Amino acid sequence: MGERAERDPEATEDLHRAAFAEAAVGLAVLSVDGLTVRDANAALCGLLGYRPGTLAGRPVASLRDAPASGNGIETWRRADGAPLDVRVRANGAVLVVEEVDPDEAVRAEQNRAALTAAGLGEWRWDTASGRLILSRRAAQILGHPPGPSLTWPALRAMFAPGEARRVRRILARAFARGRHYTLECRMHRAQDGRAIVVGARGEPVRAADGTLAGMVGVLQDVTTRVEARDALTGREQRLRVATSLARLGIFEWHMLEDEAIWENERMFSIFGRSPEDGTVGKTEFLYEILHPEDRAAVRLAISRALKEDEILHVTARIRRKSDGAWRVIDMAGQFERDAPRRLPRRLIGVVADVTDQRRAEERQTLLIRELHHRVKNTLATVQAIVGSTARNASSIETFYDAFVGRIMSLAHTHSVLTEDTWQTADLRGLLVNELKPYAEADEGALLDARVRLDGPPVDLTSEIAVPIGMAIHELTTNAVKYGALSARAGRLAVTWELLPRGPNGTLRFDWRESGGPPVAPPRRQGFGSRLLQRVLTTQVQAEVTTDYPPEGFRLTMLAPMPERNEALNPLA
Numbered sequence: 001m002g003e004r005a006e007r008d009p010e011a012t013e014d015l016h017r018a019a020f021a022e023a024a025v026g027l028a029v030l031s032v033d034g035l036t037v038r039d040a041n042a043a044l045c046g047l048l049g050y051r052p053g054t055l056a057g058r059p060v061a062s063l064r065d066a067p068a069s070g071n072g073i074e075t076w077r078r079a080d081g082a083p084l085d086v087r088v089r090a091n092g093a094v095l096v097v098e099e100v101d102p103d104e105a106v107r108a109e110q111n112r113a114a115l116t117a118a119g120l121g122e123w124r125w126d127t128a129s130g131r132l133i134l135s136r137r138a139a140q141i142l143g144h145p146p147g148p149s150l151t152w153p154a155l156r157a158m159f160a161p162g163e164a165r166r167v168r169r170i171l172a173r174a175f176a177r178g179r180h181y182t183l184e185c186r187m188h189r190a191q192d193g194r195a196i197v198v199g200a201r202g203e204p205v206r207a208a209d210g211t212l213a214g215m216v217g218v219l220q221d222v223t224t225r226v227e228a229r230d231a232l233t234g235r236e237q238r239l240r241v242a243t244s245l246a247r248l249g250i251f252e253w254h255m256l257e258d259e260a261i262w263e264n265e266r267m268f269s270i271f272g273r274s275p276e277d278g279t280v281g282k283t284e285f286l287y288e289i290l291h292p293e294d295r296a297a298v299r300l301a302i303s304r305a306l307k308e309d310e311i312l313h314v315t316a317r318i319r320r321k322s323d324g325a326w327r328v329i330d331m332a333g334q335f336e337r338d339a340p341r342r343l344p345r346r347l348i349g350v351v352a353d354v355t356d357q358r359r360a361e362e363r364q365t366l367l368i369r370e371l372h373h374r375v376k377n378t379l380a381t382v383q384a385i386v387g388s389t390a391r392n393a394s395s396i397e398t399f400y401d402a403f404v405g406r407i408m409s410l411a412h413t414h415s416v417l418t419e420d421t422w423q424t425a426d427l428r429g430l431l432v433n434e435l436k437p438y439a440e441a442d443e444g445a446l447l448d449a450r451v452r453l454d455g456p457p458v459d460l461t462s463e464i465a466v467p468i469g470m471a472i473h474e475l476t477t478n479a480v481k482y483g484a485l486s487a488r489a490g491r492l493a494v495t496w497e498l499l500p501r502g503p504n505g506t507l508r509f510d511w512r513e514s515g516g517p518p519v520a521p522p523r524r525q526g527f528g529s530r531l532l533q534r535v536l537t538t539q540v541q542a543e544v545t546t547d548y549p550p551e552g553f554r555l556t557m558l559a560p561m562p563e564r565n566e567a568l569n570p571l572a
Helices: 002-007 009-022 041-049 102-106 110-117 136-142 150-156 161-178 222-243 265-271 282-289 294-307 355-392 396-419 427-438 462-481 527-539
Strands: 024-030 038-039 072-077 083-091 094-099 120-126 131-134 147-151 182-187 195-206 213-221 249-252 259-262 314-320 326-337 344-353 424-426 451-454 459-461 491-499 506-515 543-547 555-561
Touching: 024 462, 038 543, 041 083, 041 094, 072 102, 083 396, 120 136, 120 555, 131 136, 136 195, 136 213, 147 150, 161 182, 161 195, 161 213, 265 344, 282 294, 282 314, 294 314, 326 355, 424 427, 427 451, 427 459, 427 462, 427 491, 427 527, 459 462, 462 506, 462 527, 527 543
Parallel strands: 451 491
Antiparallel strands: 024 038, 024 094, 072 083, 083 094, 120 131, 120 213, 131 147, 182 195, 195 213, 249 259, 249 344, 314 326, 326 344, 424 459, 491 506, 506 555, 543 555
16 A cells, blocks of 8 residues: 555645645645745634635735744734634744644743843753753753753752751642742852842642642742842831830821821820721821911921921920820921922821920929029028128127028028929928927927927928028027027927918918016017018018017917929929
């Protein structure tokens, strides 16, 4: 039969025609110039949606969607105009045309240049040989020769410590689930040992019976990107630590949407809000949170920063949501623009709660003013003490004794005021300091037969503690020299109470002497008497009454209590 076909040209031609007509792939015979289809088999007609025999004589250009690119994947047009991806191979005047699926179409040779330009290298792992096949770009990334020469043990030796085990776990999960995977791993190039970070993506390939035949994928050198990401993460972490230590809140305000993003928990703490409450935009901030008296200044600061393209600085009061308290905040931010002279897109800034700092500054200012006032009054008092003591002294010794006693009393009162956080002095403490040398019982209680103190706890503010302290000293000095404390049988009773008179109450102070030498009104007013009248009436605005019955000297003082300044309290 074969010998007959070789001898009979007609039989050979019939055999070739039958093979052409019945071929499973599309075949087209072209004209000598390659522009016209001379003949096309049934497979090609069916592939393109034409009736058998109707493609003959048609221009080849009418079938192609683009000029011929030679061997490879091309897009042709079906009879209904729909595009169709086909693989074309030319064998002389005969074209072999096969349909390809979309996945095969994107693996065209023309796409390899794009993969290389993107820094992607292709690879394939074959289960039968256990070898990894590398494209040229993939081999260049790993520093290994291209082709099927890389085994798993060689690849494992390239991984950084601990990475091989992690990669194997990821691959095992991908095999078990039959799904793709993506990973980043640290490796050392086989060629020079340089540390690199490789990003890889792969997916399993199954055989016809469903068994795992291998894996295909791409890999990329992402060292630079990972280093930049790690550096950015490090800077973000350092910034987060710094702002946390500085107790700063970080925010973004997107202007067009009037939406805010609060970057850390401190922002929520400053505004007394929880994450469930959400953040606040400009409208809510201005009209519901900001103090009404500060709105104009805040708007002006925002307008100036926008107009002059400068950093925004704002100090204002806000109402905290959690407890309704007013807090003072400092806010600083920078507007970001897409391009010069364009409206900014967002404001990035920080917020600090400076309420306690402002209170401390105000208290310090007040204390400085108080100190200036107290020093001025003290110097004036010392000057009066010096002059009057000198005029009434009969000798240097008497001047010295009187002057030192008065200065020591003044110093003690100032010491008590300075040591107390409220800048106050206890009335009982001032009395005990002056009278304890003359008591017969426990000097702390002074509740004995000779000296008796009776009254509730009373804290004297600085403006009345000094003059009352000096008055107690003068009263004690007079009692020791001329009154009840100058005699063994003498007695002294000091009582006081707070009366509900005036806005802050009134101190009633009674000094009663008895059992001493007979008393008579003085013929002239000494320094002590003048000091009592001047100091108590002028500096304390007190009503002072003095009596001189024979049985003992008496003094009654009604002193209005001044308002306590809360700013002087460091615990407020």
